[in-house]
Amino acid sequence: MNFAVGYPVNHGALSFPSELNGQDKEDMTLALESVALDTRLQAILSRAGVGLKAEHYRTIVATRPDIGFFEVHAENYMGAGGPPHRYLTEIRNHYPLSLHGVGLSIGAARPLDRDHLRRLKQLIERYQPGLFSEHLAWSTHDTRFFDDLLPVPYTSETLALVTDHIDEVQDTLGRQMLLENPSTYLAFAESTYSEIDFIVETVRRTGCGLLLDVNNVYVSSTNQRWDPIRYLDEYPLAHVQEIHLAGYTREADEAGRPLLIDTHDRPVDEHVWSLFEHAIGRVGPKPTLIEWDTKVPTWPELKAEADRAEATMVAVGKRERHRAAIGY
Numbered sequence: 133m134n135f136a137v138g139y140p141v142n143h144g145a146l147s148f149p150s151e152l153n154g155q156d157k158e159d160m161t162l163a164l165e166s167v168a169l170d171t172r173l174q175a176i177l178s179r180a181g182v183g184l185k186a187e188h189y190r191t192i193v194a195t196r197p198d199i200g201f202f203e204v205h206a207e208n209y210m211g212a213g214g215p216p217h218r219y220l221t222e223i224r225n226h227y228p229l230s231l232h233g234v235g236l237s238i239g240a241a242r243p244l245d246r247d248h249l250r251r252l253k254q255l256i257e258r259y260q261p262g263l264f265s266e267h268l269a270w271s272t273h274d275t276r277f278f279d280d281l282l283p284v285p286y287t288s289e290t291l292a293l294v295t296d297h298i299d300e301v302q303d304t305l306g307r308q309m310l311l312e313n314p315s316t317y318l319a320f321a322e323s324t325y326s327e328i329d330f331i332v333e334t335v336r337r338t339g340c341g342l343l344l345d346v347n348n349v350y351v352s353s354t355n356q357r358w359d360p361i362r363y364l365d366e367y368p369l370a371h372v373q374e375i376h377l378a379g380y381t382r383e384a385d386e387a388g389r390p391l392l393i394d395t396h397d398r399p400v401d402e403h404v405w406s407l408f409e410h411a412i413g414r415v416g417p418k419p420t421l422i423e424w425d426t427k428v429p430t431w432p433e434l435k436a437e438a439d440r441a442e443a444t445m446v447a448v449g450k451r452e453r454h455r456a457a458i459g460y
């Protein structure tokens with residue numbers, strides 16, 4: 133594949149003045165390569181997309197599949213160059229992109245990592261994603277693995293912390309971020325807010341948008357035995373700009389009760405598809421991502437999940453218009 137056609141990227145070895153340190157070289161490499169990007173196709177339409185995986189780079193570049201957008205984990209592209217950036221640049225020139233962070237630790241009781249934030253800003257300037265999102269969670273270390281994301285107790289103290297961090301992120305990046313609802317396994321005894329009230333107040337104080345992960349709603353509701361439909365009906369859907377769908381693993385706790393783990397390693401479950409229909413029936417079609425991060429399937433299998441999400445949005449849209457027309 134000829135990556136040079138249409139956009140003159142220098143993919144050869146760059147030479148730097150000897151006095152530059154490693155960080156300066158990295159910054160310069162990012163700056164040089166960023167010249168190449170065609171930043172049209174920035175807005176993400178209400179279509180389905182998939183997480184971009186290295187296993188599918190070549191197929192996507194060679195076949196240009198009809199798909200709404202791709203999403204990447206920011207932390208996987210914080211290196212300076214190499215094949216991941218070359219493929220992402222090529223793909224970004226033909227598709228809108230959303231950037232999903234898993235390493236900012238928005239909910240941690242310590243200052244944000246300024247170096248991480250700086251790298252994030254560089255990535256955003258370089259790839260001009262239509263959406264940027266992070267989790268309502270904290271991670272034990274600078275990790276790129278979603279299963280190291282830990283929930284926060286919903287208290288006044290954590291609310292102040294989370295809102296301060298989101299303010300800092302949005303001020304630094306100069307753009308709105310979307311906050312994703314977490315998958316949880318237990319409720320914190322010290323929580324004084326419901327998850328919904330905590331999210332509503334966070335949006336009110338910061339002006340952030342929301343990423344509704346429907347699989348996380350199903351996983352949390354099963355583990356904690358609450359009603360996912362009621363959660364969706366109370367959720368501030370007007371602020372949702374993206375939806376996530378994913379697969380989970382069913383296990384059992386010591387008492388034999390179902391324990392769902394947010395593994396992103398299989399197709400979306402039928403219960404989650406039903407909740408998705410319910411959500412978009414209320415909020416309308418939204419950019420919807422199939423998250424499949426481990427045991428990555430073949431491209432046709434992944435694309436079929438995205439096609440189902442898109443067909444569901446079309447069918448629900450028709451149903452809702454019909455209902456409106458007959459006054460149902």
Ligand SMILES: [Fe+2]
Nearest residue numbers: 312345376423
């Ligand atoms: Fe998600």
